[in-house]
Amino acid sequence: MINTGRKHSVHVVKYRWVWMILTSILLIPGIIAMIYSSVTYSNHAPLKVGIDYTGGTILQYGLEQKLENSDVTKTRESLESIGVENPYIQILNVNNAQQENTKSNINSIISIRTKFISEKSDEADKITEQLKKDYTNPELISVSSVGPTMGKELFKNSLIAVALAFLGIIAYLSFRFRFDYALAAILGIFHDVLFVVGIFSILGLLYNVQIDGLFITAILTVIGFSVHDTIVVFDRIRENLRYYSKKMSFGEIVDASVNQTLTRSINTSLTTLITLFALYFWGGVTTRDFVLAMILGIAIGTYSSIFFCSMLIDFWNDKSKQPVSA
């Protein structure tokens, strides 16, 4: 037995089934939400996607006054009366406590999503005019517009990039470790990404949260972190195998390695989560969903590297050894 100077606080191998069940509990609600979304949404996407991937225009106006939720309906009706088709309205309230250091006196942001407005059309001006009637001094603070063909292309390119990143990671890990370690790391990434996407699918259904270009960046960050975490554990397993493979079973080595790296895994995630929480509470309103995606991903990434990935390689090792012992 490797003496780690303290009792093992987690038992990956012994309680294997516990971690399998826990993983399922974490993932299943999200998967259900994704299936439900794919069936019910008109574009059959598992998530509520923003204009980056569907095409469309978002106009954001800053207002001095505080807005109520009833303003959403009011604004929608007002815009529909001037012929804007299916506008999607969202209201972001800017926390006053965050305002001290900034010069702006914007208290609410009203965000209007419509179909793609081309440069030739004056629909954006019409919307601005209409809002000027309804509110005092709305200030147009941001416009983003993505053409319909562009959206599909962005989506395709993001997927290609992520797929290639996966292949690169598998190749490197197979070279430095073993193919089954690489596979476990990739499954770990899948696990983490599935969890975050699942939660955002649920948030999309419940609170209309939409994913945008930044969401892909958040997912990439989660992937980076997830592999990072997993490698640290695997590296320890690799090292311990070198010294102890004759004295201990593979399962014991996995358990010991996880416990040896446990403090590090938790501390690293904690420090990153500290920065992210700071960004969540004190950062800008517009990046809040982005930060939330990273918080969820990093928390689940720590879980998966400790329990999920190590459990997998132990499980496979058991399976591959069975014919020999039988």
Place this chain on the structure above:
Amino acid sequence: MKNKILMFWFIVAVVIVSSILIFVKPTKLGLDLVGGSRLILEAETTDTIAKITPDVMSRLQFAIEQRVNKLGVAETVVQQVGEKRLLIEIPNVTDLKEAKAFIGETAQLEFKREGKLPDGTPTWESTGLTGRDLSKSILSTDSSGQWVVSLEFNSEGAKKFAELTKELVGQQMAIFFDGELQSAPRVNEAIYGGKAQISGGESGFAYEEAERMVNLLNAGALPVPAKIVEENTVGPTLGADSVAKSKKAGIIGLSAVMLFMILFYRVPGIIADIALVIYSLILFALFKTIPVTLTLAGIAGFILSIGMAVDANILIFERTKEELRAGRNLFTAINSGFDRAFTSIFDSNMTTVITCTILYLLGTSIVKGFALTLALGVAVSMFSAITVTKNFMHLIFGTGELKHPGLFGLRKDEIGQSYEAVETKREKARFGILD
């Protein structure tokens, strides 16, 4: 020990150079932080140009650059992305709608002659004389005080124009700008000398109208029409707000992380914090020197790389603590702690670099910014977390036995209790273990 002191001064020099660079060079902030417009323009084929060739694209880019420069805004960017798209960045634009209209106008000037369709209805036929035959255009007034656009043809254009007017004596010649009939004067005699005027028909041109036309003609027509397929505009207020908030959040987050490191790792924690500050200085100096344009996604990459830099230190300290628990002396514990942590730091950082490279090559501009800052961060963290921390640890703790375990956040009774790693002879030599 001599090497260690040399290394220390090298680190000091790097810090000084970085600080000077940070002080001297301006920070390049992305449009989502300073406010401005990012447009993507897509070239469209026409009847005459059925394929967008690289040559067409470079002419389109040139024409668009001319126009963007005419907006009188500093630090604009026009660059080709993909096969048929241009990326245009305009910071701090005052009248975006006007700017967009100005950029998107094809500005095709065409001279046409009378003709007839097969069924007999009169129409205008192309003559082959277009805006490409111009050398320049000037805003001026005619004898009655109306605003007119004076045209000067280049030598070939002058020849064509002379022949055309000779042919058309007694007939009307029409001038079309972007498909719109501007005027259709009757040609009284052949015009030599290569000069002509466009008047705004019966009502005449308004000043702005004529000026705009002159500007567009001088900037050159677009070889093919182009439309805006993507736009991202952020007002200056929102940008400033994002910067102020990111700064505040960054400072709070970093301070909390530093506090955590000191509470958990004690003296090594302080060293890690110093290494982290040095890391930030070097990275910012690099951002400014390269220069890397900082966007919101780029800031995310930066924060993640801080996480990874701290992680390297945590890995090292955890290993060092294990070695100390096993009863090693300080010098050996620090050395073997670093050495054992190195493989996992190296492998995990390599996968990050692989991912970043792929994303940088394939990603959209948002993703590119993220990948670049993260990759740079990881590279710098390999230096700061390993070289800087190791150097300071050795300088501060020296080679003796660990007399005050509290300095590492260890209890006395933990020492000599645990972890019996079996080293090979080679490793013993490398870590300086004496049996």
